[in-house]
Every structure is written in structure tokens, then in C-alpha cells.
Amino acid sequence: MKLTVTDVRKSFGATEVLRGASLTVREGDLAAVLGPSGCGKTTLLRIVAGFESPDGGSVRIGDREVAGLPPDKRGVGIVPQEAALFPHLSVARNVGFGLPRGSSGRTARIEECLELVGLAGYGDRMPHQLSGGQQQRVAVARALAPRPGVVLLDEPFNALDRSLRVSVRDEVRAALKRAGATAVLVTHDQEEALSMADAVAVMREGRIVQEGTPASIYAAPCDLGVATFVGEAVVLPAVLSASHGRDTVSCELGDLLPRRDGVPGAGNRTGGAGNGTVGAADGRPGTPGADVTATAGAGTVALRPEQFVLRAPGEGVEGLVERVEFFGHDAAVTVMLESGTVIRARTRGDLPHRPGDRVGVAVEGPVLFFTG
Numbered sequence: 001m002k003l004t005v006t007d008v009r010k011s012f013g014a015t016e017v018l019r020g021a022s023l024t025v026r027e028g029d030l031a032a033v034l035g036p037s038g039c040g041k042t043t044l045l046r047i048v049a050g051f052e053s054p055d056g057g058s059v060r061i062g063d064r065e066v067a068g069l070p071p072d073k074r075g076v077g078i079v080p081q082e083a084a085l086f087p088h089l090s091v092a093r094n095v096g097f098g099l100p101r102g103s104s105g106r107t108a109r110i111e112e113c114l115e116l117v118g119l120a121g122y123g124d125r126m127p128h129q130l131s132g133g134q135q136q137r138v139a140v141a142r143a144l145a146p147r148p149g150v151v152l153l154d155e156p157f158n159a160l161d162r163s164l165r166v167s168v169r170d171e172v173r174a175a176l177k178r179a180g181a182t183a184v185l186v187t188h189d190q191e192e193a194l195s196m197a198d199a200v201a202v203m204r205e206g207r208i209v210q211e212g213t214p215a216s217i218y219a220a221p222c223d224l225g226v227a228t229f230v231g232e233a234v235v236l237p238a239v240l241s242a243s244h245g246r247d248t249v250s251c252e253l254g255d256l257l258p259r260r261d262g263v264p265g266a267g268n269r270t271g272g273a274g275n276g277t278v279g280a281a282d283g284r285p286g287t288p289g290a291d292v293t294a295t296a297g298a299g300t301v302a303l304r305p306e307q308f309v310l311r312a313p314g315e316g317v318e319g320l321v322e323r324v325e326f327f328g329h330d331a332a333v334t335v336m337l338e339s340g341t342v343i344r345a346r347t348r349g350d351l352p353h354r355p356g357d358r359v360g361v362a363v364e365g366p367v368l369f370f371t372g
Contacts, residue, residue, distance in 0.1 A: 001027055001061050001062035001075075001149035001150060001182055002024070002025065002026055002027045002060075002061075002062060002182065003023070003024070003025040003031075003048070003059075003060070003061055003149075003150050003182055003184065004023075004024050004025075004058070004059075004060040005021060005022055005023040005024070005044070005047075005048065005057070005058070005059050005060075006022050006057055006058040006059075006060075007020045007021075007022055007056065007057040007058070008020070008021045008022070008044065008047060008054045008056070008057030008058070008059065009021075009054060009055045009056040009057055010040075010043055010047060010052065010054050010055050011055055016206060017040045017043045017206055018040045018043055018044060018047075018054070018206045018207075019040075019205065019206035019207050020057070020206075020207060021040065021044055021057075021203070021206060021207055021208050022208055023044070023184075023201050023208055023211065024211070025150075025182055025183075025184060025199065026182075026198075026199075027182050028180050028181070028182055029182060029183075029198040029199055030173060030176055030177075030181075030183045030184075030185060030196060030197050030198050030199075031183070031184050031185070031197055031198065031199045031200070031201060032184075032185045032186075032187055032192070032193035032194075032196060032197035032199070032200045032201070033045070033184060033185070033186050033187070033201050033203055033208075034187055034188070034189075034190065034193040034200055034201065034202050034203065034229075034230070035188065035202060035203030035204060035229075036188055036204075036229070037188060039203045039204055039205060039206065040203060040205070040206040040207075041186045041188075041203050042154065042186060044186075044203070045152050045154055045184065045186045047059065047067075048076065048150070048152060048184065049071055049074070049076050049078060049152055050066070050069060050070055050071035050073075050074050050076065051071060053067075053068075054067055061074065061075060061076070061149040061150055062149055074149075075146075075148045075149040075150070076148050076149065076150050076151075076152060077098075077142075077143030077144060077145075077146065077148035077150070077151040077152065077181075078143055078151075078152050078154070079136070079139050079140055079143050079151065079152070079153040079154065079156045079172075080139065080154050080156065081154050081155050081156060081158055081159065082159050083127075083132075083135035083136050083138060083139040084139065085127040085135055085138055085139065085142075086127070087126070087127050087128065089127075090123060090124055090125065090126060091114070091119070091122050091123050091124070091125050091126070091127070091130070091138055092110050092114070092123030092124065094127070094138055094142055095110045095113050095114060095123075095138060095141045095142045095145050096109070096110045096145060097142060097145075098142065098145055098146045099145055099146060109145055110123065110145065111123065113141040113142075113144050113145045114138075114141055116141065116144060116175045116178050116179055117137040117138070117140050117141045117144075117171065117172075117175045118137065118171055118175070119134060119137055119138065119141065122134070122138075131164075132159060132160050132161075132164065133160060133164050133167065133168040133171075136156055136157070136160070136168055136172070137168070137171060137172065137175070139156070140156075140172050140175055140176070141175075144175070144176075144179050144181060148181075149182065150181075150182050150183065150184065151176065151181045151182070151183040151184070152183070152184050152186070153172075153183060153184065153185040153186065154186050155186055155187055155188070156172070156185075157169050157189075157192065165192075169192060169195070169196055173196050185197060190229070190230050190231060193214070193230075194214040194217075194218060194230070194231075195214075197214060198213070199211065199212065199213060199214075200212065200213070200214050200217045200230075202217060202226050202229065202230060204225060204226075204229075209222060209223070209225070209226060210222040210223075210226050217230055218230055218231055219259075220259065220368075221302075221368065223370060224300055224302060224370045227302040227368055227370070228302065231304065232304065232305050232344065233302040233303060233304060233368075234302070234303045234305075234308075234341075234343045234344065235300055235301070235302050235303075236251045236252060236253070236300070236301050236303070236341065237251065237298070237299075237300060237301075238250060238251035238256075238298075238299055238300060238301035238369060239251075239297065239298055239299070240258065240296045240297060240299055240369055240371075241296055242296055247296075249301050249367055249369045251301050252317065252337070252339055252341060253303075253316075253317050253361065253362075253363050254316075254317065254362070254363065256301065256363055256366075256367045257365075257366045257367065258366060258367060258368075258369045259366035259367060259368055259369075297371065299369055299370050299371045299372060300369070300370045300372075301367050301368065301369050301370075302367070302368040302369075302370065303343070303363060303367055303368075305332065305343075305344050305345055305346040306345075306346045307363050307364050307365050307367070308335075308343055308344075308345035308346070308361055308362075308363060308364075309345075309361070309362045309363070309364050310333060310335070310345055310347060310351070310353060310359045310360070310361060311359065311360040311361075311362060312359070312360055313358045313359060313360055314360055315360035315362065316360035316361045316362035317337055317338070317360065317361045317362075318337070318338055318358060318359070318360055318361075319335040319336055319337040319338065319343070319358070319359055319360075319361050320335065320336050320356070320357075320358055320359075321333060321334070321335055321353050321354065321355055321356060321357040321358075321359060322334045322335065322336050322342070322355060323355060324353055324354060324355060326349060327349060328349055329349055330346055330347065330348060330349050331346070331347050331348070331349050331351065331353075332344055332345070332346055332347075333345045333346075333347055333351075333353050335359060335361060337361065343361065345361070
């Protein structure tokens with residue numbers, strides 16, 4: 001079912017945690033609420049689940065207002081940070097915990113959910129006989145078993161080793177898609193949000209500041225805060241100018257082309273400035289599709305690591321390679337420019353740069369410019 005959260009507010013004593021948060025998740029989508037610790041994302045999830053009551057605003061699942069209903073009347077499934085399985089119950093009994101006892105089709109539904117998460121035949125095992133990743137998939141099966149309108153995932157991969165985390169989150173996403181579930185993932189992990197979700201909602205200081213596809217959030221952030229939080233960025237002072245109908249962003253790396261549009265077919269659905277290039281440096285929303293010639297002047301440019309091109313000395317701005325981090329398929333090269341500015345470039349893993357090498361640094365593609 002579609003989830004619609006509108007202008008939800010919540011305070012604990014004098015501390016205002018949610019300041020009019022709004023979120024829309026389409027039926028069958030997996031949305032990630034992404035934000036740093038303390039931004040209010042867990043409180044928002046608890047309000048949707050019914051564990052906290054909002055001070056104001058609306059929470060709708062499908063066409064039904066649920067803000068005043070207890071958790072067990074909302075039709076919401078929960079996958080907690082740790083699997084939280086009942087250690088004395090078998091896998092099958094854990095999965096069937098939320099199903100009416102003695103109901104026809106109960107056993108078939110348990111088997112169906114175990115198959116959805118890739119654990120067919122595991123019903124007789126006990127939780128201690130499973131790996132951490134398998135336990136988390138059982139928790140997903142348990143959440144799906146009662147056919148909830150919405151499934152909420154509260155940073156469910158935090159307790160897993162990094163090598164296991166990637167495979168488990170892929171399996172969980174696949175299971176949710178096979179089930180056709182509408183789901184909300186709360187996370188502070190940018191890679192997790194961008195790789196798993198159909199839509200990403202970036203949260204800051206109790207508000208959703210931008211909501212859109214992963215591609216649009218990364219390529220066309222609404223402000224400098226989103227640009228630096230979602231992915232890496234090198235931030236430099238810059239000046240935007242217009243001459244003969246051409247807009248130019250000038251910074252210590254040269255005269256660059258500002259991005260004029262978002263990602264085709266991947267724009268924001270609500271809020272923010274994801275369809276333009278000009279936002280606000282201080283966290284205020286920018287304007288979608290803004291005319292950059294109208295905001296010419298001083299500002300800030302944000303450059304992604306993959307935009308840097310390392311060339312021979314003399315070709316571009318010169319710098320000294322300080323560090324090379326090899327990841328196999330690619331590498332991260334840290335370069336100190338002659339000005340003292342440090343940039344981190346993503347390159348192919350087989351490029352022959354070594355610490356101490358002198359290189360030329362150029363920028364490829366249009367860049368993000370923010371006023372203010």
C-alpha cells in the first residue's frame with residue numbers, strides 16, 4: 001500500500017525532533033530515509049509503526065489514517081536493527097508468530113515466506129543454528145508473513161560484517177520485491193540507501209529536505225548539505241558568471257561548466273531542488289530548474305571524485321600524489337594541489353600513479369554550484 005506521511009511533528013520536552021516531516025512512498029517501492037544520527041529518522045519510523053504518537057500531522061497507509069491507531073491495528077511489519085528472533089522457537093514458529101493460530105493456510109504461508117527469503121527447508125532449525133545474515137532474513141520473513149501494508153526496516157544490517165552486509169541487503173531487497181511489499185528503510189549509510197532503494201528521502205534536523213530517485217539525489221542535490229552528505233565531494237569557493245549566453249563556474253581548477261539539469265527520468269518527486277544546478281550553500285532549499293544566470297556571483301562548487309582526471313604534469317592544475325588506495329576495480333588517489341587544497345580522485349585500478357608523483361588535475365563534466 002502507499003504510505004503518506006504529512007507534516008508530522010514531534011517534541012520530547014523542549015526538544016523538537018520532527019519539524020513537519022513529510023514522506024510519500026509509492027505502493028511496492030522500497031524507500032530509504034537517509035540521515036545522520038539525531039536527525040529524527042528513527043522517531044519518524046516509530047511514529048509510522050505506532051510506537052510513538054505525533055504531536056501533529058497525518059500518517060496514512062493506503063486510504064486509512066493510522067496516526068491514532070495502536071501498533072497491532074496498523075498492518076505494519078517491523079524488521080529491527082538486530083533480528084530479535086525468539087531463541088526458544090524454531091525458525092518456522094518465529095515466522096508464524098504474527099499469524100493467527102489454527103488458521104487455515106498458516107503452514108503454507110510460513111513456507112511461502114521462507115521461500116521468499118531464500119530459506120526454504122529451514123523451518124525446523126533453531127535461531128542459534130543460523131548465521132547472522134540468515135537470522136536477519138528470518139526477521140524479514142516474519143515481518144512479511146501477516147501481509148502488512150508497509151514493512152519498516154530499522155537499520156537492519158548494522159550488526160553484520162561488511163562483507164556479509166552487501167549480500168544480505170541484496171537478498172532482503174529481492175525478497176521485498178518478490179513479495180510486492182511497500183517498505184521503508186531507515187539508515188545513515190549512503191551506499192546502502194543509494195544501492196537498495198527505489199527512492200531516497202534525505203532527512204536533516206527533523207525535516208525531509210529532498211526526496212527523489214537515488215540517481216537524482218546524487219547527481220542533482222538540492223543544497224550543499226545534501227551534496228556533501230550523499231557521496232563524497234570536494235568543496236571549493238567559486239564564482240558563477242555569464243558571458244555571451246554561456247554560464248561559467250570559475251575556481252582554482254579552472255573555468256567549469258555548471259550542471260543545468262537533473263537526471264532524465266529520475267527527478268525528485270517532492271521537495272528540494274533536484275532538477276536544477278543551483279541550490280543554497282547554507283541548507284536552504286534551492287529552486288528546481290533554476291536559471292543560473294539569475295544567481296551569478298560568489299558561491300561554492302562541489303566536485304565528485306569521479307570527475308577528476310589525472311594527467312601528465314603541465315596538463316591541468318599541478319599537484320603531488322600523497323596517497324593511493326587500491327580497491328581492485330578502481331583506486332582512490334589523494335592529491336595535494338600547489339595551493340594546498342587536497343582532492344581525492346577515483347580512477348581505474350590499473351593507473352600507474354604512486355605517492356610522490358607529480359600530476360596534472362583536470363575536471364570532467366558539468367559541476368554542482370551552490371549560491372551563498
